[in-house]
Amino acid sequence: MKLSARSALKVTLAYVLVGVLWILLSDLLVTTMVSSPEQQAVWQLIKGWLYVGTTAVLLYLMTASVVRQARASSRLNILSQLPGRLAFEEDAEDFLAQADHRSRTVSLLLIDVDDFQSVNDISGYHGGDRLIGSFARLLETQAPEGAGLYHFGGDKFVILSHASSAAESARLARQIGSRVSAELSVAGDAHYSLSASIGIASFPDDTREQSELLRFADAALQRAKREKGGVCHFHLDLYERQRWLKAISQELGVAVNSRAEQFKVLFQPQYELRSHSISGVEALVRWHHPERGVVSPDDFIPVAENNGAIFPLTELVVCQSIEQLSAQGLLGKGGVGRLSVNISERLVGSELSCVRMEEMLEPYAEFMPYLTFEITETAAMENVDACLEMMQRLCAKGARFSIDDFGTGFSSLLKLKQLPIHELKIDRSFVDELPDNKDDLAIVRTTILMARELGVDVVAEGIENVEQEQALLAQNCSKGQGYYFGRPMDIADLKARFETARQA
Secondary structure, three states: OOHHHHHHHHHHHHHHHHHHHHHHHHHHHHHHHOOOHHHHHHHHHHHHHHHHHHHHHHHHHHHHHHHHHHHHHHHEEOOOOEEOHHHHHHHHHHHHHHHHHOOOOEEEEEEEEOOHHHHHHHHHHHHHHHHHHHHHHHHHHHOOOOOEEEEEEOOEEEEEEEOOOHHHHHHHHHHHHHHHHHHOOEOOEOOOOOOEEEEEEEEOOOOOOHHHHHHHHHHHHHHHOOOOOOEEEOOHHHHHHHHHHHHHHHHHHHHHHOOOOOEEEEEEEEEEOOOOOEEEEEEEEEEEEOOOEEEOHHHHHHHHHHHOOHHHHHHHHHHHHHHHHHHOOOOOOOOOOEEEEEOOHHHOOOHHHHHHHHHHHHHHHHHHHHEEEEEEHHHHHHOHHHHHHHHHHHHOOOOEEEEEEEOOOOOOHHHHOOOOOOEEEEOHHHOOOOOOOHHHHHHHHHHHHHHHHHOOEEEEOOOOOHHHHHHHHHOOOOEEOOOOOOOOEOHHHHHHHHHHHHHO
């Protein structure tokens, strides 16, 4: 029997026992003290009304206690032991009214743990729950005096506080972000780096409406999450963009899951810099929206990562690129070389994602030795152990791995050498100002020397002119890609270019 049922049964039995004792003892008392039948009848009536009144008072007190407990429970998040969304709605109205009366500014900080689902994947839901508790305790130490701290559920928290300026709110947000990175860790993976993104909106500067204040902070949060550990203060363009991205998210999910003919795979060739022969191609996806036109990958890829459409989108790119290349005889022996496909960081570190990748690639087993999966440096470094497992399992089937955007993250060489890497891709930001920028040249030279010692290939991205190509060649960079060699092209143009190059 559950605890609540046992408690109810105890109360019921106690009520019955008290009632029986009351009837027996009160009847005995009346008959003993009063001899007149008429007087006994009067006292029986008084006794009955007294019992009704007493039980009514007790019932009221019990009901009021239950209501108070239920109200307190509804205001409190059990996991974090902090006030929840309902408490915020009730408190914020008074908080803002008092601030308005005193002409004070209020800042709302909406705080979110970055990529919290990965924490659950690594340490299980119990580990995620413990992290939320630790996060709540940390925020309690950081919230200013007189501020309200609320847990909206999941990994989302709110701080409502007085602030003298936007700069003061930004300092508080950065301080919280620094403490999260320094003090919180994930059970089961000491290498996993935690961060929190924070969106800020101010009353009355941004809005005087309580509902808008929270909505505007959420718009700022979405922008902040584009860079892990980001802090962003609301401005009106953010809200308009959030509305646009929300619409895009819904349309993207429908388009990907229905396999609509809105997505087109293009190929950008990679070249041997000395011979200008094609050494491989990178598969890129473009979204041709029937009403919005071409939607930039910089817009829809992050949306796909956030709404869960990234795996079916990746599957679409992998399947279409393999099928198109193999149908033209361009994948395999005598073809264009290796096919490179980008793997989102959301697909790195999850056992489920690894299994789904293996299932997706099973029909293309014969082409696995020609596939290279590109993972960003940041994704590889944040979850080395899980990334290593995925790499090992797919490498065992013949695939290779490349570290994309190399040099833009904060790699540990100790961690890097643990991974079965076959290629480093020098980020275009280090190529843009070659040969004039000596710092970039030094970084490129060091990367190439390191890669040579590790026994991995190097591909330079974003080559747009002959001067950049010559500067890379002078540093013994063997491969590159960029608009200087060719823009992303469809399969027909790639076929024509390959045939022309082979005949030459």
